[in-house]
Amino acid sequence: MKLQRMNRRALALGALAVSGALALTACGSDETGTPGGGSSNAAASSNIKCDDASGQVLADGSSAQKNAVDAWVKQFSAACKVEINYKAGGSGAGVTAFTQGQVPWAGSDSALKPDEVAASKKICSGGQGIDLPMVGGPIAVGYNVPGVDKLVLDSATIAKIFDSKITNWNDPAIAKLNPDAKLPNLKIQAFHRSDESGTTDNFTKYLIATAKKDFPYEGGKAWQAKGGQSAPQSSGVAAQVKQTAGAIGYFELSYAKDGIKTVAIDTGAAEPVEANVENATKAIADAKVVGTGKDLALELNYATKADGAYPMVLVTYEIVCDKGNKAETLPAVKAFLRYAASEDGQKILAENDYAPMPDDIIAKVRTTVESLS
Amino acid sequence: MDTTQIADAPPPTQPPTAQQKRATRGATRPGDRIFLGLSRGSGILLLVIMAAIAGFLTYRAVLAISKNEGNFLTTFEWNTGVNPPVFGIAVLAYGTIVSSIIAMVIAVPVSVAIALFLTHYAPRRLRGPIAYVIDLLAAVPSIVYGLWGALILVPHMSGLFGWLNDYLGWTGIFSWNGGAARSMLTVGILLAIMILPIITNVSREVFRQVPQMHEEAALALGATRWEVIRMAVIPFGRSGVISASMLGLGRALGETMAVATVLSPDFLIHTSLLNPGGGTFAQNIASKFSEATEFGRDALIASGLVLFVITLLVNGAARAIIARRKEYSGANA
Numbered sequence: 098m099k100l101q102r103m104n105r106r107a108l109a110l111g112a113l114a115v116s117g118a119l120a121l122t123a124c125g126s127d128e129t130g131t132p133g134g135g136s137s138n139a140a141a142s143s144n145i146k147c148d149d150a151s152g153q154v155l156a157d158g159s160s161a162q163k164n165a166v167d168a169w170v171k172q173f174s175a176a177c178k179v180e181i182n183y184k185a186g187g188s189g190a191g192v193t194a195f196t197q198g199q200v201p202w203a204g205s206d207s208a209l210k211p212d213e214v215a216a217s218k219k220i221c222s223g224g225q226g227i228d229l230p231m232v233g234g235p236i237a238v239g240y241n242v243p244g245v246d247k248l249v250l251d252s253a254t255i256a257k258i259f260d261s262k263i264t265n266w267n268d269p270a271i272a273k274l275n276p277d278a279k280l281p282n283l284k285i286q287a288f289h290r291s292d293e294s295g296t297t298d299n300f301t302k303y304l305i306a307t308a309k310k311d312f313p314y315e316g317g318k319a320w321q322a323k324g325g326q327s328a329p330q331s332s333g334v335a336a337q338v339k340q341t342a343g344a345i346g347y348f349e350l351s352y353a354k355d356g357i358k359t360v361a362i363d364t365g366a367a368e369p370v371e372a373n374v375e376n377a378t379k380a381i382a383d384a385k386v387v388g389t390g391k392d393l394a395l396e397l398n399y400a401t402k403a404d405g406a407y408p409m410v411l412v413t414y415e416i417v418c419d420k421g422n423k424a425e426t427l428p429a430v431k432a433f434l435r436y437a438a439s440e441d442g443q444k445i446l447a448e449n450d451y452a453p454m455p456d457d458i459i460a461k462v463r464t465t466v467e468s469l470s
Numbered sequence: 471m472d473t474t475q476i477a478d479a480p481p482p483t484q485p486p487t488a489q490q491k492r493a494t495r496g497a498t499r500p501g502d503r504i505f506l507g508l509s510r511g512s513g514i515l516l517l518v519i520m521a522a523i524a525g526f527l528t529y530r531a532v533l534a535i536s537k538n539e540g541n542f543l544t545t546f547e548w549n550t551g552v553n554p555p556v557f558g559i560a561v562l563a564y565g566t567i568v569s570s571i572i573a574m575v576i577a578v579p580v581s582v583a584i585a586l587f588l589t590h591y592a593p594r595r596l597r598g599p600i601a602y603v604i605d606l607l608a609a610v611p612s613i614v615y616g617l618w619g620a621l622i623l624v625p626h627m628s629g630l631f632g633w634l635n636d637y638l639g640w641t642g643i644f645s646w647n648g649g650a651a652r653s654m655l656t657v658g659i660l661l662a663i664m665i666l667p668i669i670t671n672v673s674r675e676v677f678r679q680v681p682q683m684h685e686e687a688a689l690a691l692g693a694t695r696w697e698v699i700r701m702a703v704i705p706f707g708r709s710g711v712i713s714a715s716m717l718g719l720g721r722a723l724g725e726t727m728a729v730a731t732v733l734s735p736d737f738l739i740h741t742s743l744l745n746p747g748g749g750t751f752a753q754n755i756a757s758k759f760s761e762a763t764e765f766g767r768d769a770l771i772a773s774g775l776v777l778f779v780i781t782l783l784v785n786g787a788a789r790a791i792i793a794r795r796k797e798y799s800g801a802n803a
Contacts, residue, residue, distance in 0.1 A: 160760075187760030189767075286649060291735045293551065293761035317551040318761050326649060326734040326746045329757055340625075341650055 145436045147177035150429040156183045158191020158204030160330075161295055161349060162232045162413040166204065168445045169437050179429045188295050189318075195226065195416055201426040202417045202434070206295020208394035209416060217418065224420025224470075227392040229462050231437055233452030234411045235377035236300050237353040238360040239338045240345040242266055244281060249274045251363040256304045256311035258345060259287050261324035266343060274363060288334050288346030291327035293318035299411040300347045306399035307408070349411070350374070351450035362409065365402040376407035377452035384412075386458070391419040391465050395458070410452065420470050427469065434466045524778070531772035534765060542772065546737050548754065550766035557769050559776055561737050565654065565748035566777065569729070570722040572658025572743070577666050578715050584666075585673035586699060601674065608667035616731030619660045620652075624732060627651035627659075631744050646744040652734035655743040657750075660728055665718035672717065676710030677703055709792045716788035723781055726752035751777040 156166075163185035170181045183204070186194075191203035192213055198220035208228040209217065217226030238255060240248055245266075250258075254270050257263040263270060266283045290297045297320050304312040314321040328337045331348035338344040339357055350372055353359050361369035370376050383401045388394035399408045415434060422430065436442050443453035454462065534550075535542050538557060545558025584604070588597050628651055635646035684702040693701060730753040734746035755770045762770060 189761040189763050193764060284648060291730075291733075292757035293766070295761070298551075315549070315552050317549055319549045319551060319758070320736075321547070321549060323736065323738055325736070326652065327736060328734065329730060337650070 144439065144441055145173060145176040146432060147179075148428050148432050150432040151178045152425065152429060153180045153182065154201060154426055154429045154433070156181065156191075156200050156202050156204065157186045157194040158183075158416070159188045159206045159295060159413045160185035161188075161206055161234055161411060162204050162451070164351065164449050165232045165413075165446055165451050168449050169433070169442055172441070172445065173433055173436050177429075177432060179433065181429075181433060189293070192416065196220065201423055201430050202415055205414050205416055206411060207298060208388065208392075208414060217416075220421075221418030222421035224418045224422075226416050227390070227419045227465070228388055228394040228414040228416055229434065229438075229465060230381075230393055230395050230412045230454055230458060231415050231434075231462065232413045232446060233374075233377050233381050233454060234413065234450075235350040235372045235374060235407050235452060236296055236303075236347055236409045236411055237350045237372040238345065238347050238362075238409070239335060239353050239357040240360060241338050241340075241342060241357070242281065242283065243342060245275075245278050246358065247275075247278065247361070248358070249361050249363050249369040252304060252307035253311045255360070255362075256308040258285055259289065259304070259325060259347075260312060260322045261287065262311070283343040286341050286344040287325040288337050288341075288344055289320040289322075289325055289327050290330070290334060291320075292329050294330075295411060295413070296331060296347065296349060300409065302397075303399045303409045347409075349450070350377075362407065364406070364408055366404045366406070368404070370405060370407045372407055372409070374447045374450060374452040376405050377410045378455055379403060380406040380408045380410050381412060381452065381458070382406075382455035384458070386461065391468065393458070393461055393465060417469060419465075419468070422469060431466060431469050434469075435463070438462045438466055524775075527771055527775040527778060530768045531775045534768035534772045537765070538769070546739070548737055548758065548769075550758075550762065550769045555765065555769070557773075559751070559773050561739055562749050562751045562754050562773060563776065563780070564739050565735075566723060566750040566752075566780070568743070568748070569654050569657045569661055569750060570719055572655060573661035573665055573722040574715065574719055576659060576662035577669055577718060578711075580662075581666050581669035581714070581718075582673055582711060584670045585677055586703070588670075588674050589677040590695065590699060590703070601671075604667045604670050607663070608671075612664065612725060613727045613731070615660060615664055616728040619656070619728060619732040623660060624651050624656060627656050631655075634744065642741050643743055645742045647742075649746050650734065651744070652732060652746045653742075653744050654733075654740075654748050657729050657733050658743075660732055661722045661725055664725065664728060665721050668721065669711075669714045669718040672714035673707065673711050676707040676714070679710075680706045712791050713788060716784060719784055720781060723777065723784065724752050725750075726756045729753040730756045 163183065166181075166183045166185075170183065173179065174181060185204075188205040188207065191200070192205055192209065194200045195203035196213055196216040196219075205228070209226050214225055218224075238250070242248070248271075250271070251274060254263065254274060257270065264285055266285055267280045272278075272280055295318065298316065298318045301312070301314065301316040301321070305314065305316050312322070320327065326337070328334045328346075331352045334346040334348045335352040335357060338346040338348075339355060345360075350359075353372070359372045361371045363369045380401055380403070381395070381397065383398040383403060383406060384395040385398075386393055387396040394414070395412055397408075397410065397412065401408050415437070417430060417434070438454075438459055443459060446453045453459070534557075537555060539554040540547060540556040540558050542558055544560050545556060546561055548557045549555065550557055584600075588601055592600065631646045631651050634644040638644035639646065680703050684706065685698050688698045688702045729750050733749065733753060735749035735753060735757070736747045737749065738747055740747045751773050755774060758766065758770055
């Protein structure tokens with residue numbers, strides 16, 4: 098009996114070890130690709146100005162930009178003696194950690210709200226939290242329709258599909274936009290995010306800005322339309338789209354792989370626009386800065402009709418204090434952000450399916466980073 | 471939430487008479503006094519901790535509910551990020567209860583059957599290994615159940631769903647729109663598998679405690695083995711099986727990751743158990759927490775408070791049922 102109990106304990110320990118390993122792997126489920134990839138070269142790191150940065154920096158925030166930050170960190174910590182630990186706990190968690198003074202910078206899918214700015218004044222002595230747009234991400238609409246390799250949709254049709262107003266792939270509205278495609282008689286399974294997400298926020302912002310009539314909701318991080326199906330995180334939605342015939346769903350472009358096809362959007366431009374990083378950068382170039390002072394919060398022009406501008410984009414910000422940063426972390430944070438905003442830093446983004454910031458916006462970011470104190 | 475208190479309900483004690491009191495007081499030794507102090511202290515500490523949790527939940531919940539534009543109990547929406555915020559728990563309460571009921575309906579009979587088989591039918595050589603395998607089921611972490619559910623169970627449920635839709639679709643409860651089987655019924659089946667080991671184990675222990683004399687007496691009266699089980703074993707074990715079921719129910723009510731992985735949640739109450747949709751308290755908290763603002767977290771905490779209350783009610787009900795069947799409890803055998 099005693100022997101049996103011992104065995105049981107040993108087995109339980111084994112099970113615990115296995116489950117622990119599984120849990121650790123599960124944590125990484127929202128990551129894609131290999132950050133940095135093989136792009137690292139000595140030349141890139143030699144351009145990084147470390148100044149007197151050293152020590153350890155903790156940061157938290159948007160999971161949408163995790164792969165971008167990881168790629169930066171890899172290059173940056175190879176050049177400087179700084180350990181940067183970005184915990185992609187989500188935008189909400191990041192902003193909360195920032196306004197409570199736990200982290201010197203945070204990543205967020207949306208700019209600080211007025212009450213968050215007010216809260217940040219407590220920890221930025223003499224200053225306040227500001228938004229630095231640093232990473233752009235195209236939101237792709239992926240679909241799984243057997244026999245259809247190219248699909249063009251406009252915002253009104255996308256809105257109707259996700260609001261369960263169009264329920265079959267052979268709907269005349271879809272056929273009109275795709276005269277050459279052989280659309281099957283197949284039920285549409287529209288997938289949205291079950292968790293709150295900046296991706297949902299930006300996707301619905303686009304629909305509301307361009308097709309208010311067909312998408313009569315307020316928007317926000319939580320999905321509001323009724324009907325359809327849902328899955329957690331971009332990876333979950335992408336997995337469902339991949340395995341469900343008739344599915345359509347939205348996620349960041351980097352998840353559109355393994356044969357998931359993406360929708361080209363008919364924006365009113367000469368040609369339907371494909372979801373890729375160059376097209377996303379073109380759309381962000383149409384944005385205007387609405388932040389005051391050093392804050393560089395952007396207002397995107399979702400209704401852009403510029404040729405080759407993919408309007409369904411998400412911009413993630415790095416949030417720091419403009420003044421009153423903690424003395425022990427300021428050099429490291431400043432050096433890191435300087436690198437992220439540099440040409441090299443922005444170039445790495447495209448290799449990881451993110452969109453670099455357009456030139457005039459990133460120029461403003463660089464000036465602001467230099468002025469942090 | 472820890473629900474283990476149910477299983478080891480303290481045996482009923484008679485209030486000591488004045489004479490007894492005097493006797494114990496007279497014989498107080500330092501060890502007794504220290505032990506008394508320690509156990510009383512931990513008892514009080516437990517109450518304080520529970521009260522602190524309840525107080526914290528209530529405080530944060532009130533903060534959130536006071537700003538809620540919708541009705542907290544009846545709104546079919548969860549949107550804390552917009553101004554004014556709107557959120558309600560109707561769908562979550564419905565989903566939590568329905569999925570747990572499905573799990574109980576499936577798991578309790580199966581568990582009792584397994585426990586009876588192990589104690590009364592299985593060859594002695596098989597008892598150990600089978601019990602052991604069932605124990606192992608309890609050691610599997612819930613995220614693994616979730617992954618298994620999403621990758622294996624969901625795709626394989628379509629056949630059953632189609633069959634249910636063909637023959638029972640007219641009831642409305644089993645109609646199916648052909649979507650992926652990420653529905654309440656699938657969640658209920660998954661939860662049933664997850665709570666099966668705990669119910670089986672406790673029931674088996676209880677059935678093993680049945681006094682040999684009862685069974686032998688029944689056999690001597692000419693009862694068959696099934697009649698022995700029906701007349702001696704089951705009545706004796708009933709309260710134990712009920713507490714075992716309540717333990718299982720506690721796990722089903724609070725299960726988070728497996729539900730969040732398998733279900734396709736939305737904020738509607740569907741009459742059909744087969745169509746994707748619905749949600750549970752724990753699943754909603756898990757999926758909304760990371761992106762929630764301070765206020766959004768308060769709202770989630772408010773929903774957590776409701777789950778807390780539901781669990782307390784379930785525990786209370788279980789205790790009431792067990793108290794009524796005291797005559798069969800092991801302590802009196």
